[in-house]
Amino acid sequence: MKVKEIMDKEFISVLEDQSVEEAAVIMENRKKFTTPVVDEDKRLVGWITSFNVTKGLREGKHKVSEIMHSKDNIVHVHENNPARLAVLEISHHKLISVPVLNNEGILVGVVRTFDIVQTLSKMYEVKVYKIFKAMEQELKGVSWDELMEASAIVTRRRTGEMVTAEEYEFRIKEATFGEAIWSTGGLEKFFVGLIAIGQLVTAKKVARARK
Amino acid sequence: MKVKEIMDKEFISVLEDQSVEEAAVIMENRKKFTTPVVDEDKRLVGWITSFNVTKGLREGKHKVSEIMHSKDNIVHVHENNPARLAVLEISHHKLISVPVLNNEGILVGVVRTFDIVQTLSKMYEVKVYKIFKAMEQELKGVSWDELMEASAIVTRRRTGEMVTAEEYEFRIKEATFGEAIWSTGGLEKFFVGLIAIGQLVTAKKVARARK
Numbered sequence: 001m002k003v004k005e006i007m008d009k010e011f012i013s014v015l016e017d018q019s020v021e022e023a024a025v026i027m028e029n030r031k032k033f034t035t036p037v038v039d040e041d042k043r044l045v046g047w048i049t050s051f052n053v054t055k056g057l058r059e060g061k062h063k064v065s066e067i068m069h070s071k072d073n074i075v076h077v078h079e080n081n082p083a084r085l086a087v088l089e090i091s092h093h094k095l096i097s098v099p100v101l102n103n104e105g106i107l108v109g110v111v112r113t114f115d116i117v118q119t120l121s122k123m124y125e126v127k128v129y130k131i132f133k134a135m136e137q138e139l140k141g142v143s144w145d146e147l148m149e150a151s152a153i154v155t156r157r158r159t160g161e162m163v164t165a166e167e168y169e170f171r172i173k174e175a176t177f178g179e180a181i182w183s184t185g186g187l188e189k190f191f192v193g194l195i196a197i198g199q200l201v202t203a204k205k206v207a208r209a210r211k
Numbered sequence: 212m213k214v215k216e217i218m219d220k221e222f223i224s225v226l227e228d229q230s231v232e233e234a235a236v237i238m239e240n241r242k243k244f245t246t247p248v249v250d251e252d253k254r255l256v257g258w259i260t261s262f263n264v265t266k267g268l269r270e271g272k273h274k275v276s277e278i279m280h281s282k283d284n285i286v287h288v289h290e291n292n293p294a295r296l297a298v299l300e301i302s303h304h305k306l307i308s309v310p311v312l313n314n315e316g317i318l319v320g321v322v323r324t325f326d327i328v329q330t331l332s333k334m335y336e337v338k339v340y341k342i343f344k345a346m347e348q349e350l351k352g353v354s355w356d357e358l359m360e361a362s363a364i365v366t367r368r369r370t371g372e373m374v375t376a377e378e379y380e381f382r383i384k385e386a387t388f389g390e391a392i393w394s395t396g397g398l399e400k401f402f403v404g405l406i407a408i409g410q411l412v413t414a415k416k417v418a419r420a421r422k
Contacts, residue, residue, distance in 0.1 A: 033244040050261030084335065113327075117327050120332065131398065138406050194402065
């Protein structure tokens with residue numbers, strides 16, 4: 001996934017010559033805590049946050065140019081950068097949003113922490129059930145009931161918890177991937193559990209074929 | 212994971228009687244775009260954002276009580292709620308942060324989108340290599356080279372791409388889980404690929420044992 005796929009293209013921007021009051025109203029109305037400052041060609045020339053605006057209003061500053069951060073101090077990403085670079089930059093510099101430029105240095109979007117939370121959390125909300133359904137399709141010749149039985153056996157072996165196949169099925173219908181990772185103790189452990197289940201059903205299938 | 216494990220306990224707060232100017236300075240200095248308003252017992256009574264502050268300054272409002280959202284309109288979570296509830300509330304209501312209360316209704320923390328991005332992105336940054344190492348440990352009697360060979364075969368079958376075992380190993384040493392998911396086309400597909408690899412090495416192991 002590239003930066004351009006997660007960026008907000010409907011971003012707001014202000015001009016250096018605009019008044020601090022005007023910038024404040026635009027940011028209030030569009031509910032943006034930060035906004036890029038651009039020239040007439042949409043080239044990035046600065047950046048303001050609500051902190052610059054409240055300080056500017058308190059100190060009686062007039063123009064955006066008096067309160068903005070200049071271009072040299074602004075972290076930005078390129079539209080074709082991998083999306084995770086924007087996540088890393090935001091995480092590393094503790095930003096709320098980061099401007100996106102194209103090859104010509106024109107501002108084409110803004111990536112906001114909010115958009116990232118939505119993108120990342122979507123994956124966390126995938127139901128574990130869906131992963132098992134994909135597994136059932138992949139493990140040809142293994143029935144759903146066999147898969148649930150093997151899952152209950154592996155869970156009992158690993159956790160000592162006396163869970164039945166029916167209980168296991170009920171559990172994965174409710175649980176999300178995020179919950180599963182947090183309850184098994186991490187991504188690798190979750191996957192290893194699934195691999196163990198895959199091995200067990202495959203072994204049973206082989207044993208059955210030999211009979 | 213619970214809300215209290217991801218919340219910021221070093222949050223700022225303001226009182227209803229404080230001036231809008233004072234609130235602005237606190238928020239600027241501590242770089243918070245939002246802040247809870249509390250009473251003397253640290254009970255949540257309101258919420259202000261930088262938008263309330265800039266509007267208040269522009270309109271000459273004096274006290275925090277004149278610009279704040281009242282308690283009834285504030286989305287909040289409980290400290291013992293699952294962390295993902297905070298993520299869902301933030302995502303659903305398009306918030307930047309959400310206050311956390313305890314059983315007594317006392318404000319004990321604030322969950323910010325920034326903290327969530329850090330928590331969620333950590334998982335995305337897990338190296339795929341670590342998942343395969345965990346898989347090697349689980350698949351007893353299968354060597355690392357056999358695992359890489361099987362992985363290259365499965366990749367060739369699925370994508371048509373002529374990758375060798377060595378190239379595959381190099382690739383997973385570099386790749387993160389986030390990249391792997393985005394390049395395979397989703398969580399289920401990534402996992403199904405792993406199951407296919409697990410099946411192939413198991414089949415080879417069984418065939419070898421029969422010889």
